[in-house]
Amino acid sequence: MSTAEETTGGEIEPWEEVTPDAARRLLVAAVEAFAERGYHATTTRDIAGRAGMSPAALYIHYKTKEELLHRISRIGHDKALDILRTAARREGTAAERLADAVSSFVRWHAGRRTTARVVQYELDALGPDARAEILALRRQVDAEVRGIVQEGVASGEFDVIDVHGTTLAVLSLCIDVARWFNVDGPRTPEEVGALYADLVLRMVGAEQDARRPAQT
Amino acid sequence: MSTAEETTGGEIEPWEEVTPDAARRLLVAAVEAFAERGYHATTTRDIAGRAGMSPAALYIHYKTKEELLHRISRIGHDKALDILRTAARREGTAAERLADAVSSFVRWHAGRRTTARVVQYELDALGPDARAEILALRRQVDAEVRGIVQEGVASGEFDVIDVHGTTLAVLSLCIDVARWFNVDGPRTPEEVGALYADLVLRMVGAEQDARRPAQT
DNA sequence: GGGCACACTAAGCGCTCGCTCAGCTTCGGC
DNA sequence: GCCGAAGCTGAGCGAGCGCTTAGTGTGCCC
Numbered sequence: 001m002s003t004a005e006e007t008t009g010g011e012i013e014p015w016e017e018v019t020p021d022a023a024r025r026l027l028v029a030a031v032e033a034f035a036e037r038g039y040h041a042t043t044t045r046d047i048a049g050r051a052g053m054s055p056a057a058l059y060i061h062y063k064t065k066e067e068l069l070h071r072i073s074r075i076g077h078d079k080a081l082d083i084l085r086t087a088a089r090r091e092g093t094a095a096e097r098l099a100d101a102v103s104s105f106v107r108w109h110a111g112r113r114t115t116a117r118v119v120q121y122e123l124d125a126l127g128p129d130a131r132a133e134i135l136a137l138r139r140q141v142d143a144e145v146r147g148i149v150q151e152g153v154a155s156g157e158f159d160v161i162d163v164h165g166t167t168l169a170v171l172s173l174c175i176d177v178a179r180w181f182n183v184d185g186p187r188t189p190e191e192v193g194a195l196y197a198d199l200v201l202r203m204v205g206a207e208q209d210a211r212r213p214a215q216t
Numbered sequence: 217m218s219t220a221e222e223t224t225g226g227e228i229e230p231w232e233e234v235t236p237d238a239a240r241r242l243l244v245a246a247v248e249a250f251a252e253r254g255y256h257a258t259t260t261r262d263i264a265g266r267a268g269m270s271p272a273a274l275y276i277h278y279k280t281k282e283e284l285l286h287r288i289s290r291i292g293h294d295k296a297l298d299i300l301r302t303a304a305r306r307e308g309t310a311a312e313r314l315a316d317a318v319s320s321f322v323r324w325h326a327g328r329r330t331t332a333r334v335v336q337y338e339l340d341a342l343g344p345d346a347r348a349e350i351l352a353l354r355r356q357v358d359a360e361v362r363g364i365v366q367e368g369v370a371s372g373e374f375d376v377i378d379v380h381g382t383t384l385a386v387l388s389l390c391i392d393v394a395r396w397f398n399v400d401g402p403r404t405p406e407e408v409g410a411l412y413a414d415l416v417l418r419m420v421g422a423e424q425d426a427r428r429p430a431q432t
Numbered sequence: 433g434g435g436c437a438c439a440c441t442a443a444g445c446g447c448t449c450g451c452t453c454a455g456c457t458t459c460g461g462c
Numbered sequence: 463g464c465c466g467a468a469g470c471t472g473a474g475c476g477a478g479c480g481c482t483t484a485g486t487g488t489g490c491c492c
Contacts (some may be wrong), residue, residue, distance in 0.1 A: 022469075022470090037340070038254065038340070040256035041256040043449065043450080044451075045448090045449085045450095053471090054471050054472075055451085055471095056452075056470070056472080057469075059451065064451085121395075124253075125257070162411055165408070166411075168396065169412065172389060172395075172396060173389050173392070176388040176391065179337075179391075179392075180388060187381070195381045195385070199385055202418045202419050202421065203415050203419060238440090259478080259480085260479085261479085269440075270441050271441090272442080272443095272481085272482080272483090274481090275482080276439065277439095280480080
């Protein structure tokens with residue numbers, strides 16, 4: 001979709017694809033509320049209130065509260081997948097592409113923590129059909145990272161015995177950033193991204209010198 | 217408290233410290249329900265029903281639904297801290313102790329996944345006082361792991377630039393096991409524990425030969 | 433064997449939830 | 463300048479929530 005090779009982890013204000021304006025304001029309000037309190041603890045009155053509207057206005061743009069979560073989750077997963085695909089398909093060694101994938105994926109989870117939190121941790125609140133759709137996207141996310149790891153093993157850059165398990169661990173490490181990252185904490189998303197790229201290269205047994213020129 | 221050096225990651229059936237019997241049945245039912253649906257989506261009628269009792273029976277043993285979560289969280293964090301302390305204070309090199317800590321911590325998160333899920337992911341549902349108490353325990357957990365990493369760096373076993381950040385990542389990796397681990401999946405808790413111990417030793421830059429004799 | 437503490441239940445209170453609906457305002461087309 | 467569509471609100475419905483209370487059965491002490 002969009003060229004996501006910008007400066008700091010993505011675009012400045014997302015959700016621009018959601019129209020009309022009132023629908024976007026409601027969706028942004030829902031992201032904040034779900035991230036703060038969780039889907040089940042958030043009321044439709046709270047969402048509407050944050051968007052400066054009455055509770056009934058929500059149902060003009062969305063059929064149910066669950067549809068809001070579904071839309072958020074879908075857009076968020078699309079974005080996450082887009083980030084990983086961009087990193088996976090650029091030129092360079094497997095080590096460079098893995099470092100790029102991890103650092104940009106982590107930057108997104110840290111920098112857009114509210115969104116990432118909803119996307120990664122409120123999946124169970126979706127109904128069976130919506131959950132199945134999202135799980136399919138997650139399998140693509142997994143496949144993208146596993147592909148890089150496999151190529152690194154094939155080329156001799158990496159030393160990995162359990163490719164599936166290590167891929168799972170790498171993604172798990174990145175995703176969990178959304179749980180603990182604190183915007184007011186001592187680290188910027190860029191710093192965490194750089195640290196994590198280095199840790200992941202160590203996990204896959206990349207050579208020391210391959211770890212050095214991992215830019216930002 | 218208890219000697220937690222048993223066979224596979226802990227005792228066979230926990231919660232034995234909760235008495236009387238009815239109170240324990242309610243608490244176990246609450247753990248299952250909270251893990252499946254989340255705290256806010258779980259009703260007191262559901263908890264009581266799983267325990268084979270009427271909704272009112274819950275309030276004989278617990279003042280509120282939140283007190284149930286508090287008790288679960290407290291006991292679970294005590295257990296997690298106990299596991300890490302046992303590993304941190306045994307004899308051996310920093311690499312051996314870190315591998316032991318990670319593998320037993322991961323075994324607990326995978327093997328007792330329902331409990332771990334509630335303990336690690338429902339913290340925000342607690343009130344301010346209870347949350348503060350639990351956060352103090354988490355800082356102790358963090359300090360225990362950071363201690364091992366620091367000793368490894370001091371002794372020259374490990375090669376770590378950012379001790380705090382790396383410790384955070386190690387714990388994050390272990391904790392997130394509770395989110396994705398599937399009891400019916402292809403891996404046993406022991407296998408995941410062994411894989412993760414190896415990955416963590418790579419993350420801290422332990423020498424190759426120090427990674428080999430990680431028992432269990 | 434009478435009295436009482438205790439564990440538990442049936443019923444339901446007050447409240448808030450997700451969601452609906454009748455009606456109001458605004459605005460473009462003609 | 464009238465009309466209908468669209469966006470939004472105020473009021474409120476039925477349901478289910480956390481929790482309470484009055485009453486019941488049971489077993490232990492003396």
